[in-house]
Amino acid sequence: MSDSLADIQGKKPKVLLADGEEREVSSQTSSSKYKVKRTGDHYYCTCPAWRMQIDARSCKHLKSLLGEEYENARVEWKNPGASKSKGTAKKGGKAATSKAAKASTSKKRKNDQEDASGEGDQPSRKRSKGPNERESEAIGEEDANDEDDEDDEDDSAKKKPDLLLAVKWDLDGQDPAGWWASEKLDGVRAYYDGKRLISRLGNPFAAPQWFLDELPKNITLDGELFAGRRNFQDVVSIVRAANSPSWKEVKYHIFDVPSAGNEPFEQRMSILSKTFLDGSDTSEEGARFTGKSKVDHVIVEQQTIVRDRDHVLEMLKEVESRGGEGLMLREPGSLYVGTRSNTLLKVKTFYDAEARVIGYTKGKGKHAGKTGALLCEMASGKKFSVGSGLSDKQRANPPSIGSIIVYRFQELTRDGVPRFPTFAGESADKTEPKDVVVKA
Numbered sequence: 001m002s003d004s005l006a007d008i009q010g011k012k013p014k015v016l017l018a019d020g021e022e023r024e025v026s027s028q029t030s031s032s033k034y035k036v037k038r039t040g041d042h043y044y045c046t047c048p049a050w051r052m053q054i055d056a057r058s059c060k061h062l063k064s065l066l067g068e069e070y071e072n073a074r075v076e077w078k079n080p081g082a083s084k085s086k087g088t089a090k091k092g093g094k095a096a097t098s099k100a101a102k103a104s105t106s107k108k109r110k111n112d113q114e115d116a117s118g119e120g121d122q123p124s125r126k127r128s129k130g131p132n133e134r135e136s137e138a139i140g141e142e143d144a145n146d147e148d149d150e151d152d153e154d155d156s157a158k159k160k161p162d163l164l165l166a167v168k169w170d171l172d173g174q175d176p177a178g179w180w181a182s183e184k185l186d187g188v189r190a191y192y193d194g195k196r197l198i199s200r201l202g203n204p205f206a207a208p209q210w211f212l213d214e215l216p217k218n219i220t221l222d223g224e225l226f227a228g229r230r231n232f233q234d235v236v237s238i239v240r241a242a243n244s245p246s247w248k249e250v251k252y253h254i255f256d257v258p259s260a261g262n263e264p265f266e267q268r269m270s271i272l273s274k275t276f277l278d279g280s281d282t283s284e285e286g287a288r289f290t291g292k293s294k295v296d297h298v299i300v301e302q303q304t305i306v307r308d309r310d311h312v313l314e315m316l317k318e319v320e321s322r323g324g325e326g327l328m329l330r331e332p333g334s335l336y337v338g339t340r341s342n343t344l345l346k347v348k349t350f351y352d353a354e355a356r357v358i359g360y361t362k363g364k365g366k367h368a369g370k371t372g373a374l375l376c377e378m379a380s381g382k383k384f385s386v387g388s389g390l391s392d393k394q395r396a397n398p399p400s401i402g403s404i405i406v407y408r409f410q411e412l413t414r415d416g417v418p419r420f421p422t423f424a425g426e427s428a429d430k431t432e433p434k435d436v437v438v439k440a
Contacts (some may be wrong), residue, residue, distance in 0.1 A: 210306025
């Protein structure tokens with residue numbers, strides 16, 4: 001199978017990185033070093049210039065590594081019609097280095113992995129970030145490995161939508177009989193305010209005008225930008241490029257109407273049905289809101305009434321067998337509240353594995369002076385970091401280098417490292433790490 005990045009319009013890269021491979025590139029003007037990484041058919045760089053762009057994402061580090069002619073061809077190929085990136089913002093022929101630009105860069109360093117979450121797919125506490133995430137935050141890459149190191153950055157200038165967020169479902173907890181179930185999508189959470197699509201952190205998505213034209217102007221919508229199961233990294237790349245033809249691969253899966261939040265869930269879904277569906281909204285299997293959509297790129301998320309706990313597990317098994325991420329459960333008659341609520345539950349399968357501690361990262365914010373995350377090595381040799389799940393006591397006295405820890409996760413990235421790992425404890429009797437086989 002040919003590599004789409006090996007030759008673009010007759011231009012070949014000076015260095016062809018394999019999918020998941022990364023290189024360190026030195027700054028041309030300072031002692032800073034940045035990481036360039038390939039994921040799928042796109043590249044990213046951890047430098048500020050790359051993060052501050054939206055359409056034609058490139059920078060002088062990518063041009064230096066790959067070759068300027070090749071990089072210009074790649075940018076044009078990925079974003080037809082978009083202006084070629086100059087690597088840094090220019091003003092009067094000189095690179096802009098104002099305090100405002102630096103402040104903007106700091107705000108950009110809020111993790112778009114949160115943006116890329118589904119219906120509240122975040123820990124119940126405030127989402128915080130580790131060093132590996134901060135390198136990939138501008139695009140929400142799956143290789144963000146840690147979710148606990150606190151930065152306490154000020155993001156007050158950005159208006160975040162008040163979204164309904166989920167909590168995890170406990171098999172021995174809430175009886176789900178009579179609740180509504182839908183598939184949990186592995187896409188990018190997107191709030192429509194009547195004019196534009198924005199992320200859960202308030203960042204506008206670069207949706208083309210044709211994508212927005214057929215959305216209503218008199219209501220707000222909550223949904224997910226989705227390009228198919230196991231395509232999370234692809235959709236993250238697409239939604240950042242306004243001129244990309246790949247927007248045609250994206251569907252807006254809508255699951256709620258925040259502007260009608262005082263109405264019960266069933267009424268809000270009826271609003272979606274009347275707005276977007278053509279025909280009956282009930283299938284023979286009892287699923288609701290299943291009619292044909294009037295808009296090709298809009299899908300009203302199907303809801304099924306749960307019979308009992310076993311029914312939830314049956315649906316979860318079916319969804320996972322098709323490459324899906326999990327389920328979402330909605331309490332019947334519930335209102336839409338702009339916060340985390342136990343009226344919305346997420347259901348996913350977890351895996352436990354073991355890794356060797358090989359180092360630490362320094363804590364920041366509330367964890368300053370303590371361990372921010374554990375640097376770990378899997379049995380496969382792949383490395384990742386984990387900070388979520390560490391107590392204050394463990395941060396002050398972390399597991400020793402060489403020790404084996406148990407960590408919990410729900411899926412692997414394309415690079416084969418755990419996505420959103422959580423520290424579960426230190427193994428008392430293991431001397432070697434052990435990976436688990438994740439269902440394909």
